[in-house]
């Protein structure tokens with residue numbers, strides 16, 4: 458069977474699973490039907506190709522993302538950010554089924570407008586910003602999902618300790634991130650390694666900070682000496 462038909466079959470099976478598992482949530486069902494309807498007029502692959510000039514669009518199957526969300530322990534207390542949100546399907550699912558704060562960041566105006574319109578029409582409390590990943594504010598994000606080809610990892614450095622980042626294909630190659638899980642996940646084009654990493658506490662490089670730290674310790678010792686000197690005198694005099 459050709460790759461085209463394999464992908465179509467995968468998508469058909471995926472849609473059946475989504476209907477069976479997630480259409481109990483009426484709002485999610487309406488949004489998802491909205492996506493199906495608009496797909497006749499706005500092909501996300503074509504819109505993205507027109508904007509970026511590359512074939513870099515693809516979507517994470519909802520059932521795959523549900524597994525990843527479970528593995529990353531995504532709860533309703535979390536602030537979820539999909540960096541490169543495409544049509545925003547994952548944010549709609551996470552908002553409807555997990556109940557967390559959700560935000561999508563996407564550069565293609567047509568895709569952002571579609572997700573903003575669906576959020577408005579079906580009153581789903583999700584936010585979509587037309588923005589470059591590089592300028593996204595991640596200081597409040599507790600779970601970030603990244604399924605994009607090219608991005609600058611240093612943008613993750615503003616994440617707070619304890620926050621998790623999910624990446625597809627390869628782990629984050631940055632100090633201050635530890636891989637906590639590696640999962641094999643299904644995508645329309647095959648199986649991919651997905652990495653769940655946690656931001657760990659920021660460490661001060663010892664070489665840079667030791668001088669200042671030592672200086673502060675010495676300062677504290679001098680203060681202590683000043684306090685203890687009169688006590689010592691009284692003690693000596695009393696003996």
Ligand SMILES: C[S@@+](CC[C@H](N)C(=O)[O-])C[C@H]1O[C@@H](n2cnc3c(N)ncnc32)[C@H](O)[C@@H]1O
Pocket residue numbers: 505509513514515516517518539540541542543544545546547562563564565568588589590591604605606607
């Ligand atoms: C592979 S799609 C993933 C869509 C969605 N996150 C999902 O998993 O279903 C990647 C998306 O990231 C967007 N993207 C890629 N580079 C970007 C950048 N520098 N700034 C903003 N969006 C970007 C693309 O336009 C595309 O819509």
